[in-house]
Amino acid sequence: MLIGPPGAGKSTVAAALAQRWQLTARDTDTDVETTAGKSVADVFVEDGEPRFRELERQAVATALAEHDGVLALGGGAVLDPQTQDALRSYRDGGGVVVFLDVSLAHAAPRVGLNQSRPLLVGSPRAQWQALMDARRPVYEEVATVQVSTDGLRPVEVAESIETALREQRVTEPGA
Template sequence: MPFSDRPGPRIVLVGPPGSGKSTVGAALAERWHLALRDTDADVEATAGKAISDIFVDDGEPAFRALEHEAVAAAVAEHDGVLALGGGAVLDPGTQDVLAAYRQAGGVVVFLDVTLAHAVPRVGLNQARPLLLGNPRARWQALMEARRPVYQQVATVRVLTDGLRPTDVAEAIEAELATIRVARAGGTDEGDA
């Protein structure tokens, strides 16, 4: 189902913590027989420590710099499913990388989720340093700040509330089919 007529990832997933980027990415990768790459894992491999430790030891600016490098490298090198960390889209350089990817025909999917559905998925634990303190209020504040950026960088939005990863994967495939039809001139047998 993924686009394969251009270099780069077949699809890029963005969204807040708890939206399902990793699990939906794994479901898509399995369905499409592609590799999944997660930029959070790339950052941890580069730094040699967990993201929460990078925040504590080196600070958020150091983490964001590593994250931008990880996204730029993954978009340039990876040809499977790519899941970005929740805050990766905040970096203007990353926004430029995603804009160029979309301009070349790539698809960025914003996996949206409400607080009520994110909380059970995220667990609001200490492994997520930006959610320390009052995690519900912090998540809500993060989403208010990030939602416009997610919408700006995305080709399509899929709400994940109450859906299993396979359901979200199917919704993404339906969106990709719509994009494919639009790019082919807007006709298919159902339009006649």
């Protein structure tokens, strides 16, 4: 399972890991969009952040129950106390939670800090940094391992994750 802020590369790295490990990849933001029948940005605008967070909490719970491949969570999913408990249980039960860390300098070009990032409206860089400051302690607390994605291609991040997992003596499939 991959967690981290916008621009860390969770969805892309999940696909790279799934290919390497011959598993399927799943993204909870995509699950939210499927359930809502509209984009994450539209859910925020039309239904509000509380509705999005409710859909996100349900998507994470469902994915944890159903999915046995590589899972990418939306950046803010970790803020929900129920999701935090679920992640701790998953981790403590032998599941792997990887915190993909990224600096603002590397996240900015990846996400453009613009459209379809509803929480980054206004001053995108300041908003991203504020989000990261609030979320970092939670990412670090629930994670099994932490890997920086700065300056790395998805395949290199996947290799870094494999190295970190070997160092932790964690098996790869089902991460």
